[in-house]
Amino acid sequence: MALASACSSAALCAIPQTHGRPKAPCSFAPSSRPPAPDRRRRSPAAAAAGGSSAGGFGGGSSSTAAQEAAVTKDYIKWAGEAGIISPKMQQAYFGELRGAKALDAIAPDEIFVTVPRAAAVVVAPNERCPCPDFVDAAFYKEAPWFVKMAVLLLWERSRGRASPVWGYIEQLPSSIDTPVRWSEAELVELQYAPAINEIRQQQAAWRQQYDKFSAAVKQGKHSYEDFLWALENVRSRAFSGPYTGSSVVEKARTLGLLLAAGGAYAAWQQLPLEQALNGLISVLVFNIMYDLLLSKKLKWYALCPVVDAINHSSLVESNVEYEYFRDQFVLSTKSAYKPGEQVFISYGAQSNGSLLQYYAFTEPNNPNDVYAFEAAIGGQKMQLTVNAKGSFTAECQAAARAALGGSSVQDDQLRTALLQAAEAELASKPTSAADDERLLQTPHLMAPRQRAAVEFRLEKKRVLERAIGRSRKRLGKQ
Numbered sequence: 488m489a490l491a492s493a494c495s496s497a498a499l500c501a502i503p504q505t506h507g508r509p510k511a512p513c514s515f516a517p518s519s520r521p522p523a524p525d526r527r528r529r530s531p532a533a534a535a536a537g538g539s540s541a542g543g544f545g546g547g548s549s550s551t552a553a554q555e556a557a558v559t560k561d562y563i564k565w566a567g568e569a570g571i572i573s574p575k576m577q578q579a580y581f582g583e584l585r586g587a588k589a590l591d592a593i594a595p596d597e598i599f600v601t602v603p604r605a606a607a608v609v610v611a612p613n614e615r616c617p618c619p620d621f622v623d624a625a626f627y628k629e630a631p632w633f634v635k636m637a638v639l640l641l642w643e644r645s646r647g648r649a650s651p652v653w654g655y656i657e658q659l660p661s662s663i664d665t666p667v668r669w670s671e672a673e674l675v676e677l678q679y680a681p682a683i684n685e686i687r688q689q690q691a692a693w694r695q696q697y698d699k700f701s702a703a704v705k706q707g708k709h710s711y712e713d714f715l716w717a718l719e720n721v722r723s724r725a726f727s728g729p730y731t732g733s734s735v736v737e738k739a740r741t742l743g744l745l746l747a748a749g750g751a752y753a754a755w756q757q758l759p760l761e762q763a764l765n766g767l768i769s770v771l772v773f774n775i776m777y778d779l780l781l782s783k784k785l786k787w788y789a790l791c792p793v794v795d796a797i798n799h800s801s802l803v804e805s806n807v808e809y810e811y812f813r814d815q816f817v818l819s820t821k822s823a824y825k826p827g828e829q830v831f832i833s834y835g836a837q838s839n840g841s842l843l844q845y846y847a848f849t850e851p852n853n854p855n856d857v858y859a860f861e862a863a864i865g866g867q868k869m870q871l872t873v874n875a876k877g878s879f880t881a882e883c884q885a886a887a888r889a890a891l892g893g894s895s896v897q898d899d900q901l902r903t904a905l906l907q908a909a910e911a912e913l914a915s916k917p918t919s920a921a922d923d924e925r926l927l928q929t930p931h932l933m934a935p936r937q938r939a940a941v942e943f944r945l946e947k948k949r950v951l952e953r954a955i956g957r958s959r960k961r962l963g964k965q
């Protein structure tokens with residue numbers, strides 16, 4: 488994610504709370520029509536009132552729609568009181584999918600959502616357990632960040648309207664139905680071993696985390712379903728960013744370091760100190776859940792209301808930044824939006840495997856997708872990986888070349904071996920891409936999980952087909 492200079496007008500003395508813009512009320516308002524029935528998007532409050540199965544809107548009855556509207560109204564009221572500013576964006580449905588639409592023109596790099604840190608749910612490294620009456624503090628200390636945040640969500644939910652984030656909690660989806668809930672038979676429908684294996688591991692790991700949580704919780708009864716509700720919301724909505732220090736002492740230390748670094752940089756570059764500091768502060772960019780590979784660095788995590796209502800597109804470059812001196816998160820994108828258009832952000836460069844696993848959707852033509860499979864080349868078993876454009880990675884080409892005999896191997900011999908491996912992989916699938924396309928022409932005839940699996944496996948097959956097409960072209964076979 489590229490850095491945006493969100494703090495370009497930040498001053499070190501008195502710090503305005505609104506970037507000099509008038510403090511407009513939060514306009515994260517409901518769309519003019521009632522929410523469309525959505526099998527996955529129901530809030531816990533609406534679920535409680537509607538009384539049908541978890542995660543289901545049932546028949547989309549008018550009482551359910553009215554309940555949804557009430558929850559949304561509460562959310563807007565809460566967001567305004569919490570100081571969230573988003574006058575140019577409102578919640579809306581796009582088909583069955585809830586998202587956000589532009590109310591007004593949004594320019595590239597314009598900050599269009601501001602969320603005070605106090606309105607967010609935050610997990611910082613080495614922070615003491617904020618709810619020792621709810622859960623054993625020693626358990627909290629040792630838990631991974633996403634379990635900590637799930638515990639915070641369950642704790643805040645248990646506090647009802649006494650929670651400072653009640654309006655946010657109320658409107659969270661009651662179930663996202665990520666594949667961690669799927670049966671073995673449903674997972675097999677994905678037809679892609681790396682994803683199936685990852686999800687199986689996740690199923691075991693989350694169960695283990697739940698067992699530990701159950702032993703550590705001190706208040707109330709929390710089913711595995713409750714725990715899943717919290718974990719799924721955390722994993723599909725949280726942002727992460729480099730940690731900057733939270734306590735007064737830590738803040739003072741970080742500020743001292745920034746001042747020193749800014750001073751040195753300013754002297755070196757002959758810049759005003761303030762400008763140099765802004766450059767340094769803008770490093771504090773948050774990425775939505777793009778932390779898996781970077782998790783060893785010191786990071787903190789945030790659930791940012793309103794920002795997390797925006798859907799993902801890999802084509803968009805977006806920045807969520809924490810403004811250190813204003814103690815708030817701000818959002819901008821590199822794209823322009825016209826009034827009425829759906830607003831998107833990027834959740835990071837994620838393959839369809841991780842989008843399905845943690846967010847429950849597949850992005851068509853995802854430029855970050857990959858296809859990984861095992862093949863035998865030159866009598867040796869090896870892992871081959873193809874990128875979204877259909878190119879085999881340099882590493883697997885080198886491994887394949889070595890297995891075939893090393894540097895003396897002709898390029899065409901290597902290409903032929905890789906082509907044959909990809910063709911054999913595609914032929915091993917229980918359904919063809921054409922079969923999957925046919926199934927998707929009548930999506931209403933499929934259960935939601937089957938539809939999600941077919942969408943996923945079709946995209947995977949398309950990556951493999953691109954690799955085959957590319958290799959064949961290079962070999963002059965078409």
Ligand SMILES: C[S@@+](CC[C@H](N)C(=O)[O-])C[C@H]1O[C@@H](n2cnc3c(N)ncnc32)[C@H](O)[C@@H]1O
Binds near residue numbers: 528660663850
């Ligand atoms: C951060 S939330 C975005 C807001 C969410 N749609 C809502 O109603 O609250 C992430 C979730 O939105 C949905 N989502 C986001 N981008 C999507 C996309 N491009 N296609 C389909 N679903 C998407 C997925 O269910 C994902 O788990």
